[in-house]
Amino acid sequence: MLTRNRLLAGTAALVAASLATLGLAGPAAAQAPIKIGELNSYKVFPAFLEPYKKGIELAVEEVNAAGGVLGRKIEVVSRDDNGNPGDAVRVAEELLSREGAAFLIGTFPSNVGLAVADFAKQRKVLFIAAEPLTDKIVWDSGNAYTYRLRTSTYMQTAMLIPDAAKLKKKRWAIVYPNYEYGQSATAAFKKLLKEKQPDVEFVIEQAPPLGKIDAGAVAQALADAKPDAIFSSLFGPDLAKFVREGQQRGLFKGVEVFNLLAGEPEYLDPLKEEAPEGWYVTGYPWSEIKTPEHTKFLNAYQAKFKDYPRLGSVVGYATVMSAAEAIKKAGSLDQAKLVAAMSGLTLMTPFGMIQYRPIDHQSTMGAYVGRIGVKDGKGVMKDWRFVDGKDALPSDADVQKMRPKN
């Protein structure tokens, strides 16, 4: 029979056990794997981050199959930051102090990326920001400890500018999700296009809240402004709604549309046969890239996951590869050496060779620019070309002006 005393004893054991889990993780043995702390908003942006996680797994497997680094295997310890900078800083600290992670990688939304970057600076540890697009993370708010892999908002916008300027359209309408990414993309687009084409006019700007676009009303308002061309930085459900309403209302008839990111499988695939033909986009035409480095990645990915890679997969994969290369080059896990190793680090990724620029810690990873077409009831990118990231960055002088000295 369960008596009071027995229950008491059982509870005590349970409490002791949970205290033990709350307590110290044992100090890492010398030959234990090198832990890399990874945090991301898995539950908030699952469409992008599930493939990303797979990319990470693939890279870890490959690095370890090749013997690891510094004679040890690597292990990526992942945490969910809940899309919240406060939680992100907490789990970052947990990764460092409890898990004994050597340094940090990851993050998706700009505000989380910037918060962790600032934390890295304070804590004096290396942080490789995988995905945040914000320009600030390497420029206005750049710091010595933070590097960023993904092609930034500015770069992706700049990649679209040559096509936009070539069309010589005078009246432009702009629509963007109302937060930093959309604002920066818009500001960069207006500035860069104006430089190329001083007589350009921006006739209307619409800034719907992220994830809550009233697509019909927005499409109508844009149509009323009678633009020659549209620049959009919508993505996800907002993009799908905008495309459908715009098509039904005839908004895109005779109007050229430029849309950042819309060629990424994450956002293009859900549109299926309704993918808007002829739009100029940045993206990832995974099935058509024939470079050896991409083919190798694609085959390995498909063999492992029985699924095709998304852009997130490439980002996850390249992030871990960058981390591994940095450790190799540093030859130790000393933060100063790791940070120094990142500066100017070059490595091969599925998108070709990239370099982490010493001047602003931005990688030169490029992106694919092209137009949307529909093939077999699916959206694809056609007439695409690869733009190297280093060709889409502002001049060194401009970068130095933006980036604080430290």
Added chain:
Amino acid sequence: MSSAVLQVEGLHKAFGGVQAVADVSFAVAAGEMLALIGPNGAGKSTCFNMLNGQLSPDAGIVRLEGRDIVGLRPRAIWRLGVGRTFQITATFASLSVRENVQMALYSHTGRLRSLVRRFGAAFRPEADALLEQVGMFDQADRVCGVLAYGDLKRVELAIALANQPRLLLMDEPTAGMAPKERVALMELTAQLARARNIAVLFTEHDMDVVFSQADRIIVLDRGQLIAGGTPEEVRSNPNVRAVYLGSVH
């Protein structure tokens, strides 16, 4: 009439087109028990609510010891020395009996704003003395939410006495009580009123209570005063008989 504690003149109130109270005038003297009676819907509650500040009259004057109190909020009227009990008791259910009375004492002395003093410490003897008077001292530590209805009425009486009122307004003070309790409560009230020289105005359905406890009675029917005087006078008034016999009660 300068000795009247409460003086009401020409009170009017209409809701929409319906005249709820029309040209009602009366007065209550210190130490006097005045009963306001009338059939359902006669305008007793409307009348009451104009005296205690819940409603403002369309016309008329309400004087408390010579001072016009029309338009004042209930809390201001209380500060001038008017205690109230409600038809459906209103006490602080999560507070103990003693704390309910202490609350009124705190408010009376304007010391409720303190953030750090402990509430329970002050006014304990005063509260206990009041509870003793209404016969609730032995239940002082019980929470009001668990009290029997009759006991709550007594607590209300103690609360109403806390600011040393000149006037007590009691709306159906014995509603919901057993007949024996009713007389006991009103006897207690009358006794306290006389001892402290308080004017009491009450409405009541129980005619036994009214005729045994009131010094004077005024009768309201369809918004108008139709009679007034001592219990004997009212009992024999033909108008009153008509009203009460006409409406089955």
Added chain:
Amino acid sequence: MTFSSILIQLLNGLAAASSLFLVSAGLSLIFGVTRIVNFAHGSLYMLGLYGAYSLIELFGRTPLGFWSAVVLAALVVGLVGVLIELAVLRRIYRAPELFQLLATFAIVLIIKDIALFTWGAEDLVGPRAPGLSMAVEIMGKRVPAYDLLLIVIGPLVLAAIWLLLTRTRWGALVRAATQDREMVGALGVDQAKLFTSVFFVGAVLAGLGGALQIPREPANLELDLAVIADAFVVTVVGGLGSIGGAFLAAVIIGVAKAFCIGMGSVTWFGVEISFSKLTLVVEFLIMALVLVVRPYGLLGKPQAAQRVAAEPAPPFKVPSWGFALVWLALLVIVPWVTDRYAAILLTDIVCFALFSVSLHFIMGPAGMVSFGHAAYFGIGAYAAGLLLKRAGLPMEAALLIAPLIAGAFAIVYGWFCVRLSGVYLAMLTLAFAQISWSIVFQWDSVTGGSNGVFGVWPSPWLADKTVYYYLALALCGAGIAFLWRVMFSPFGYALRAGRDSPLRAEAIGIDLRRFQWAAFVLVGALAGLAGAVYAFSKGSISPSTISIAQSTDGLVMVLLGGVETLTGPVVGAAIFTWLRDVVARNTEFWRAVIGLVILLIVLLFPQGLVGGLKALVMRWREWPA
């Protein structure tokens, strides 16, 4: 705007209003009858969309397939609603007010992970309505035919609900229960059956609202929370329990949004105003305005006297000095015996503890539920950050001034809020929180916009995480102790008195609003202190500190621990924060796990954790040793 664009935007607004109305009508019905703040209503809407998507794939993209899928999806969602009612809510109707909110919050988490598991992470774009995929030309502009259909469906559903409510016995019961719940119980109606049926109808409406969006909205996992806030706003603006009011409010909000978009940027007196950006917050502005002018919404009536608690809330007990000292000692020792991270987690916990104790103070003793308590937490955090970064104040000064600024905002917000009561008051606090959030979110040059403020680190002597933890413990502990002390002061008693009986309070000369206002300011300042301490522990501040999610977390902490106990909110904050830390680390579907744990607590301890544990202790003493 030309006349034709005005007309078209009006149609757009009406189409949006129809979908808004369907969700809100269900919410309003459920709230009216059961008084449950059903957080999971948005999840039912989301299920409607996902369900319709799958059923259309199954039935085929024909008109028959489409419409039977829409109807069937709505009915299935109705059954999910019944399941929720039977399995969870029915067991806790007697729990303290708002406790059911905690259960529905848990259900939101569970449904979200179930949807992720079932339908995957990728957005699912459904087909256009077969036969209605074309556009109709109106004054030279094209309007999707489906939008026109939606414009008709809204009033049709309104009429159907109206007939149901006025022409059937069921409707009469629903109306009676909406006005006075006790009355229906007293009349001998089977309340349980009534509630279940109301839940079914409400859920069907939510599911239908979602399913009908299939041609307009991709099924995605963010829909639940996106919809629930809007639905609450519409319900409250219209007046709780008023279906006609919900329709009116949906039309006003839908049309207002469409016109904000239609007007775009306008320059008035040399100032450019972007109405398009206003869509971020316009419904909350409307709600604040309506509630200030009409405290019961457009068509609502003052609620029948708030539910009389079956048993009065037990009086709070002051924790003894010994009890407090033991805990304090433990909290001081922990960082010494464990690791650096324990101090960091505990810093979060003490910040949230003060946050939830301050919320509890206003909810419990003062009887004013706040759905927007994060406003003060966030304003405190921003004030601290901005004083440090923009005004160049020393960190210590910023930390101490920040609560005053949060308190100053509470002076303004509180002045309006104390004029309302019940859910209306709660929703007005939410409106103010959302307005604050949107200002912070938009005002890039000062607040850093959506990115927030960075480099908000403490002074060097506090840089060590353990030292900072002690500071946080001291400040937040002092704040909690102070609030507890105030609860037993004359001021605290006056608030409780006012909560128990506003009528009696007024009758003994208490100016209740003044006390409630002061209480608002007090808890605002202390929530601000929690926010400021939190900000410096993180080094950065983002708009999420003012978000609805932050406010909800506070509510969850208070309810989890138990509203009717003093230590409940502290325990709730600790458990919830700790749970998230541990569960999120170890599982993929951590949201569902947290939801299940909360649900378990809800069902086992309907008095909250601390209240439940106290009851257990009572039994313990009677148990054979």
